Amino acid sequence: MFRSAIIAGLGALGSELAQHVGHLKPRQVILVDQDLLEYKNIERSIFWRDASPGQSKVVAAAQILSNAFPDTEWIGITGEIADLSTDFFVESDILLGAVDTDLARVEMAAIGARYALDICDAGLGGTSLHVGRVSWFPHDRDLQSACFTCLLSARRRAELLQFWQAENHSCSRSTQPLDPTWSSTSETVKRIAKVQAMAAARAGTRRSRWPSQTLQIDLGAKQRVHRIHHLHSEDCPFHDNDVFRGELFPRCSRAVCSSCGTTVPTSVRVGWLRNWGRCDQCGGRQVPDDARQFVTEADEQFA
Ligand SMILES: [Zn+2]
Numbered sequence: 001m002f003r004s005a006i007i008a009g010l011g012a013l014g015s016e017l018a019q020h021v022g023h024l025k026p027r028q029v030i031l032v033d034q035d036l037l038e039y040k041n042i043e044r045s046i047f048w049r050d051a052s053p054g055q056s057k058v059v060a061a062a063q064i065l066s067n068a069f070p071d072t073e074w075i076g077i078t079g080e081i082a083d084l085s086t087d088f089f090v091e092s093d094i095l096l097g098a099v100d101t102d103l104a105r106v107e108m109a110a111i112g113a114r115y116a117l118d119i120c121d122a123g124l125g126g127t128s129l130h131v132g133r134v135s136w137f138p139h140d141r142d143l144q145s146a147c148f149t150c151l152l153s154a155r156r157r158a159e160l161l162q163f164w165q166a167e168n169h170s171c172s173r174s175t176q177p178l179d180p181t182w183s184s185t186s187e188t189v190k191r192i193a194k195v196q197a198m199a200a201a202r203a204g205t206r207r208s209r210w211p212s213q214t215l216q217i218d219l220g221a222k223q224r225v226h227r228i229h230h231l232h233s234e235d236c237p238f239h240d241n242d243v244f245r246g247e248l249f250p251r252c253s254r255a256v257c258s259s260c261g262t263t264v265p266t267s268v269r270v271g272w273l274r275n276w277g278r279c280d281q282c283g284g285r286q287v288p289d290d291a292r293q294f295v296t297e298a299d300e301q302f303a
């Protein structure tokens, strides 16, 4: 059982997961999410009933969870998982993923390798409203256990690693989140979150450490759970100590507006800028103005 955890993502799945984790009474939980609460969140889930639209999700959630589970210290950090300060990774035992993009999962895999964190990740949707999965990616000292990035096709892996570091990407569709509440029933969300919390508590105990694996869950099927074991891919870049020298997530020193061309100094992460950067002058999307050097580095690292 873990003592301290990071929960990445506080959507439908993450907010359920946080409550199950609360019952396990860890010492500390860090909640990470970039989003502000919207009306639809509050309408759809009783969890948010005392929160208000426009509030930061993690700030509202930390308050709600502190009241419900006072034995645990709940800390909310507004941002993406890759923005979290190193101290949190060093202090935590496990990274619990409830994110909705593959890019965030790749970032989690990199963080897990670098900071020796076990990862328990879950996802919803797929072939029916009743389908989800819970994956366990343990850290091991030799970096030989399969990670999320090992499971991707070579092409998809290259695409995501490129997006992480590259200068221009015409369209962010490949990283657009799916809204799981449209593709899963609330019952499915609840069950997957519960399995994830239980797996996280059991999988990493000293007596029985599970190897990398996924529990594929279909609540509508006769056989509800299929266990799939994962092998580490030779082409995955996250199993070589050399890859983790230097800054894990490149930062950007100048942002340029893709509409009006206004350039401003900045210090945000390249990935963050690409997802969230907006021009003060015209509201247009910002892109990194100085990422060319990172492309070269990325080519070397992931060649
Ligand atoms: Zn891997």
Ligand SMILES: [Zn+2]
Pocket: 257, 258, 259, 260, 261, 262, 279, 280, 281, 282, 283, 284
């Ligand atoms: Zn502009």
